[in-house]
Amino acid sequence: MSDLLHVFIGESRENLESASLLLEKLHSDGYSQDAIDNVFRDLHTIKGSSDLFDIKPLTSLAHAAEDLLDSLRDGSTPLNESLCDLLLEALDQISNWFDELESGSENVEKWQPISTELAGRIRACIHADTDDADGGESEQAAQQSEASSSVSAAPTSFLALGSQTQLQCIEAALECEQPLWQVNYTPDFDCFFRGEDPLTVATNTPELIAIQVTPSKDALNDVFQCHLGIVVHSSADDTAIANHFAYYEGQYQRESIALGQLVSAFWAASEEYLVAAEQGELWQAYLDGDMQHSARLAEMVGMGEDVTPEEAAMCRIFQLICQSDTLTALLESVTHPADNDSVDVSADTPLQQNQANETPEDTGVNQARNEILSQQLIILQSMNNNADSPVFPSVKRIVTGLLGQSHTQGASTPNQLANAIEQLLNATTPVETEDAPDELVTPVVEESTAAPETTETVSETAESAPKQERQAPKTLKVNQEKIDYLMDLIGELTVAKNSLPYLAKQAEDIQEGRKLSKQIKAHFSIVNRLTEELQSAVLQIRMVPVSHVFQRYPRLVRELARKLNKKIDLVMQGEDTEFDKNLIESLSEPLIHLLRNSIDHGIEAPSDRGVAGKSETGTIVLSAMPQDDNVVIEIRDDGKGIDAEKIKMLAYQKGIIQEHQLDTLTEEESLQLIFAAGFSTSEQVSDLSGRGVGMDAVRTMVAQAGGTIEMQSKVGEGTQFKLILPQTMSVNRIMMFEVNHQMFGIGLDSVVETVKVSQRDIEMIRNNPVLMLREKIIPLHCLRTLLQLPVSDNESDEVCVLVVNNGQGDFGLIIDKFHEGIDVIQKPLEGVMAGFNHFSGTALLGDGRVLLIINLQELLSCR
């Protein structure tokens, strides 16, 4: 992927993101001129840039969206929620395409039908005062409508039809003075397997005039594959045709052939014959303006004996034209094009258009054209006359489309092309090219000039120009990989510095090593401090506000609520709370599950809520708050709450609890059962995804991120979840110890003390070993047993006990050997190990060994 493309995608993604956010706001807060203008500009930028890369489907989709936004911002189309959704859909699609481009897996051909369909839907929403000629989605629309082409010829596919068919179509259309619709239907090769029957559909088209079918391959290898090209002509209106082909969107394109184009095609076919007819008398009558006489003559000629069916048709059509003022005017413009510029313009467009708008449209067309040419000129000038510039072919294509082949044919270098443009621009009066291009040109230019200079995306100049318009705070754009690399370096530094104390110790044993050892220790302490600060600083860079993740939720909630016919309000608080970027995804997943559960099972249907005396609209509050080194996230709903009794019964049925526990468990304990493994199954089947999302899965996710989750609920009032997550992947103080010759670690803040006792000090109370320590009873757990390690072969009387506290009291862990405390950067478990809840992570030791760090809470609950 070229660097330029890389930059384009990077910056366009920013445009997409900003546009998405604004659309969300528009959706919830309603119309805002500012917001609409900004979204328009975002899309305009994307469209312009994508054009440079000649990615037509993307351009036409962006174009459609831009047009809709244009009509929204000038007020001709009213804003509503479904329009926002539709535009968001378009943005999502563009984003998907970017993904494909980045991974190199793009298949641009497959994009075209998607683009056509979506762009069609978008355009259908535009309430236009002036409509574009193409009701359909022809590929040329993107480029040509910007510089409304002065070509009035009918589409090539129409002209390629046999003249008999053409005349048939023309006659039918001119008779009712309606434009002709041409449908190019190319069924998917596998359409039969969807029960489709394309020819039946085609032959049943309303107001069908003609149908042409062509084989699209040389030979048919499989009778059950469809390889046909079908062209249908109909004089039905746009809606009728769209409805008829509704099931086949993506397999066809339709375009209307305006009356003017039909007249022009007619004339091309009939000119010779009609001018010569009746020794030129017919033509003379026409030139004299005597339409009646001309028509009568045509009638006579057409009924003659030797006349072919085609010639007869020509005569009939000529009559029609003579008998209609509108058609006559159209023929005038074809036969005498030099006369009237404004007539030319109206000849292209269907007669439904308000003809009073001609003149402003005309200058608008020129203005648009000149703007584009100026843009292209600047791009060309930046190429340093290098014809191998990747952008040059596209620019040339655009300019050729605007100026015509004749002007650009000889231009094989950027400078030559630039000259051609300059000549033309100087010839026409410079029409207000000053103000508008500033906006349009700057972002485009910056993107293309930025690429050759930098190979990475670090570029202050590229972002400063468009950013100026938005007055964003001064920021530096940095590649995420660089930050990750920094973090890795710091990790290694941390580990490396940990070896210094060992070295210091070794130095002590050498002769005269004491002094050296002291110095090492002193320096170690400096390096230690610096490392900690460095790590802190880099982690700060990685902090992003949780709004990063929260911003997707309103839409999610809205759509889910809509699907379930519930009314739900999502209130978010504390979105500025910051969180480590790498860990933020780990928090998103559990939150989404909790939100879904809340929407699905928590909030009741509006009617049920009414019956319960609640407002019809349920509320979900999502809040984030920093607390020490943690972030506390709460999801609160005012739904129907969780019924502890029901949970108890279900747990019993699933064999999670014993019968006697039905009576002994408190309400609090019963509620906590939802976190039990094996609890989540079909009872949790959601209408939304058909899949159960269990709380034990959520708890695992939270634990993997190093956090904990709590739940409270009251039947009829609502449920509240609290997630406590560490804010960063910070350095932990760990105490190491050994069991079965393996090293383990435990958070130092859990450790109360370390004691060595003899076997005799251990007593048994109700079959559980305990230790009497200074008049406290400390329940003991043998780590070997808990970790399912082989039985110790140690015969010694001495027992090492690590006294720990898990927030609910002191416990003792029987281990083999103590070791010292160290600083480590804890990494979460991945892959196969991830399912083991009793370890919270791993750390790398100075000598390369891997340390497993115990999750005390989990370990103690595995009894």
Place this chain on the structure above:
Amino acid sequence: MATIHLIDDSATMLMSMEMLLKRAGYDVIKSPDGPSALDTLASASPKLIITDLNMPGMNGIELIKNIKQNGKFRFTPILMLTTESQQTRRDEAKQAGATGWLVKPVEPEQLLGIVKQLVPAA
């Protein structure tokens, strides 16, 4: 006599569509849900299948996927009944192999028009 197979969990819908189609000259078989429809299809050979989307248990799209696994029906046109707002489900249905859809409430003329196109010989 061409047979049309209707699947809907609403007995009212089934009955009203049946009446309409029978009067137009088609034979009709009905099923109240996906599983029983699949049962019926083991021995029946309808020329057109019309199924509701929102049904408890197996929904319309899953039913369509199941039907399409049976080679007997690889070319059989299938229509799905949906509500106005379920646009994305329509695309899903097409991907699952459906021919098209009908938006509830269905106008009699509309239903007959589409059926006539999909089942040329009554």
Place this chain on the structure above:
Amino acid sequence: MPIVAKQKVIVLDGHCEIDAAEELEQWLVSHPKGQVNAKKLVSAHTAVLQVLIYHRPAFSVWPEAGHWQWLRQAMTNGREA
């Protein structure tokens, strides 16, 4: 039966469904000089018509019904040099 294969002619009658496409193709391939009698043909699935468009057999009788003009044209399309 909508499709009846005879010695030198294959008859297409009434409405031909998609399943007829295979039989039609096989018959046309094995009877290179065979002809098609479509006198009473009313309608046919695209697959059947596609076979005709690709194989372009001779017709002993064209359909009586008037709406088959496009088929005749289609049989000559696309084979120009």
